[in-house]
Amino acid sequence: MNTAKSTLVACCQLAPKxxxxxxxxxxxxxxxxxAALRGAQVVVLPELVQSGYLFADRNEALALAETxxxxxxxxxxxxxxxxxxxxxxxxxxxxxxxxxxxxxxLIDAQGVRAVYRKAHLWDAEKExxxxxxxxxxxxxxxxxxxxxxxxxDLEFPEWVRLPALAGADLLCAPVNWPDGxxxxxxxxxxxxxxxxxxxxxxxxxAACDRYGHERGxxxxxxxxxxxxxGYPVAGPAEQGGEQILLATLNLAEARNKRISERNDLHRDxxxxxxxMDSSLD
Amino acid sequence: MNTAKSTLVACCQLAPKxxxxxxxxxxxxxxxxxAALRGAQVVVLPELVQSGYLFADRNEALALAETxxxxxxxxxxxxxxxxxxxxxxxxxxxxxxxxxxxxxxLIDAQGVRAVYRKAHLWDAEKExxxxxxxxxxxxxxxxxxxxxxxxxDLEFPEWVRLPALAGADLLCAPVNWPDGxxxxxxxxxxxxxxxxxxxxxxxxxAACDRYGHERGxxxxxxxxxxxxxGYPVAGPAEQGGEQILLATLNLAEARNKRISERNDLHRDxxxxxxxMDSSLD
Numbered sequence: 001m002n003t004a005k006s007t008l009v010a011c012c013q014l015a016p017k018x019x020x021x022x023x024x025x026x027x028x029x030x031x032x033x034x035a036a037l038r039g040a041q042v043v044v045l046p047e048l049v050q051s052g053y054l055f056a057d058r059n060e061a062l063a064l065a066e067t068x069x070x071x072x073x074x075x076x077x078x079x080x081x082x083x084x085x086x087x088x089x090x091x092x093x094x095x096x097x098x099x100x101x102x103x104x105x106l107i108d109a110q111g112v113r114a115v116y117r118k119a120h121l122w123d124a125e126k127e128x129x130x131x132x133x134x135x136x137x138x139x140x141x142x143x144x145x146x147x148x149x150x151x152x153d154l155e156f157p158e159w160v161r162l163p164a165l166a167g168a169d170l171l172c173a174p175v176n177w178p179d180g181x182x183x184x185x186x187x188x189x190x191x192x193x194x195x196x197x198x199x200x201x202x203x204x205x206a207a208c209d210r211y212g213h214e215r216g217x218x219x220x221x222x223x224x225x226x227x228x229x230g231y232p233v234a235g236p237a238e239q240g241g242e243q244i245l246l247a248t249l250n251l252a253e254a255r256n257k258r259i260s261e262r263n264d265l266h267r268d269x270x271x272x273x274x275x276m277d278s279s280l281d
Numbered sequence: 282m283n284t285a286k287s288t289l290v291a292c293c294q295l296a297p298k299x300x301x302x303x304x305x306x307x308x309x310x311x312x313x314x315x316a317a318l319r320g321a322q323v324v325v326l327p328e329l330v331q332s333g334y335l336f337a338d339r340n341e342a343l344a345l346a347e348t349x350x351x352x353x354x355x356x357x358x359x360x361x362x363x364x365x366x367x368x369x370x371x372x373x374x375x376x377x378x379x380x381x382x383x384x385x386x387l388i389d390a391q392g393v394r395a396v397y398r399k400a401h402l403w404d405a406e407k408e409x410x411x412x413x414x415x416x417x418x419x420x421x422x423x424x425x426x427x428x429x430x431x432x433x434d435l436e437f438p439e440w441v442r443l444p445a446l447a448g449a450d451l452l453c454a455p456v457n458w459p460d461g462x463x464x465x466x467x468x469x470x471x472x473x474x475x476x477x478x479x480x481x482x483x484x485x486x487a488a489c490d491r492y493g494h495e496r497g498x499x500x501x502x503x504x505x506x507x508x509x510x511g512y513p514v515a516g517p518a519e520q521g522g523e524q525i526l527l528a529t530l531n532l533a534e535a536r537n538k539r540i541s542e543r544n545d546l547h548r549d550x551x552x553x554x555x556x557m558d559s560s561l562d
Contacts, residue, residue: 120549123541133554155481155546157438158555182512187468189480189511196477199470200436230470231463260404265436268401273414274439275557 005252007143009170009204010040011245013223013237015212018052019064025050025075028089032076035244036083041143045089046210047118047151047174048102054124054215058100061128065094068112073105080107086141088148090174093117095130102129104148104174106139113139118150119159136163136171144169144251151175154193154207157200164201165266169254171197173207177220191222191236199230202265203254211242228254286533288424290451290485291321292526294504294518296493299333300345306331306356309370313357316525317364322424326370327491328399328432328455329383335405335496339381342409346375349393354386361388367422369429371455374398376411383410385429385455387420394420399431400440417444417452425450425532432456435474435488438481445482446547450535452478454488458501472503472517480511483546484535492523509535 012031016024028045035043047053050072055061066072076087086108093103093115101117102125117132118125136149136159147163147170154160154173163171177190191207198205209223224235225247234247257265293312297305309326316324328334331353336342347353357368367389374384374396382398383406398413399406417440419428428444428451435441435454444452458471472488479486490504505516506528515528538546 119551119554123543126543131551133551135554152544152549156550156555157477157481158442158550158552158557161439162555182510186512189476192473192511193477193480195470196438196474199474200438229463230473231467262404262407263433268433269437269439270400270412270414271439271556273400273416274437274443275552276439276555 006248006250007041008039008246008248009042009044009206009225010035011044011206011208011223011225011235013209013211013221013240013243013245014046014049015210015242016046016049016052018054018214019060021050021064021072024052025072029075029079031244032079032083032087036085038244038246040085040246042086042146042170042172044172044206044208045087045174046208047090047176048092049089049174049210050091052214053176054217055128058128061092061100062098065092065100067094068105068115073107073112076105076107077111081109084109086143086146088172088174090150099130100128101132102150104150106146106148108141114148116148116150118153120152120156122152138163138166138168147171149173151177154197157197160197160201164203168203169251170204170206170249173205175207175209177209177222179218179220187236188220188222190220191224194224195226195230195232198226198228200265202228202257202259204228204249204251209237287529287531288322289320289527289529290323290325290487290506291316292325292487292489292504292506292516294490294492294502294521294524294526295327295330296491296523297327297330297333299335299495300341302331302345302353305333306353310356310360312525313360313364313368317366319525319527321366321527323367323427323451323453325453325487325489326368326455327489328371328457329373330370330455330491331372333495334457335498336409339409342373342381343379346373346381348375349386349396354388354393357386357388358392362390365390367424367427369453369455371431380411381409382413383431385431387427387429389422395429397429397431399434401433401437403433419444419447419449428452430454432458435478438478441478441482445484449484450532451485451487451530454486456488456490458490458503460499460501468517469501469503471501472505475505476507476511476513479507479509481546483509483538483540485509485530485532490518
């Protein structure tokens, strides 16, 4: 990785329609092309943007699920190749049999580089999905090392730590943040947690939220791209509707974990005191 | 603990004078009495408020250090007994021989209940102090279970997790946050990390910063008391100088880690995937 190189990262905050796979494919194609026209090299899409989120039941989810060879990931692969960019997006994955996962794919010009399955399931997702048990992958791309995780995973700093320790420069996080009450003048805690996760690891995070009212639920619409100190460089959108956030990042900055003459955020960890296996020391 | 009880918590953002032990004792006495007059039941003081922070060298720190039987902790014990409150404050601890620790004491009407030694040392502290290796203690008080940690410890979510899992309702964090550059409109990352640590554990945190220019260093002055959802209920003070922040907290709320019908922030953890010893599962 050229240490002076900058990378243009986009979060496409979209409003998919639950159950309308063709509409959602077309929506993501328009968003990816639009981001590419503006120079984006990494494009992040929301969680479950392929299917929508609030399934009536498991059967509905099964009917909407796709494999990694399905039409949505084939489309994203064609676009990644044609436009020479990285796409990270969420989809309802058919695992085989009746098993489903809340997944995200990282796709570049080479094809599908990794599929990640959400390990921490939110509320009714527990009735529908099998939780993943594989750590968030970290993929070497032409732009740097990119990791993925999904929504509620971000509330477990131990989980975020794994791709950070594995060398991720940028974490891409497809999310669907259901809106809820909070003090009117406060930035949503969902966004704060993204900021804190970035700052304690000195890495970049691009969290892509969704828009649209779906079966009675609204969304934070809090898409945000934060720098390695944890400060937003684009967004948070906050109630901004459908939009594309763009930020130019020097991902190489994440390789330096030093924050004072004698402090390095990763080397200062004391894993044996945290009850960690020594293999992670 | 009465589940409907409320507790008045104070953070006394003070400006100790480096090396002036008598002044600092008097300063903390005035602050504790003032907080008590306003009804405070738990009073948090800054890190190293007994001595000041920026020691010229190890010898200066040694000359200023006290044991838990020293005049500062004796004063705080007398005040805690007289005013019937909990004091959490930082001091330069003489461990015996030439060894020093950056410590915090939790004192109530019963006396010194616990001394905690900072486990993650910041910059030149590494030349002066021995890092603690004992997990942050959690003390059962008449107001609920109170834990302690110190400043840079807060940048290690795995460390904050230990007292949280041990049942802390409130974490008291004496801090000295050196000021640094950040985007002008942004809340300091130090404060954000407090908020995020509270929200991922559903517990209260009272972080008490300091004021005053000391040997060329200024401070964030970001004292803050946050609720179990991670939102500030007092502060952040932000450049507010010397002051006492007060917040009424229903600490019992921290006993409930549920955040949706099917989600519990602690039970949803998957420690075996994080590389944790199973004893912490």
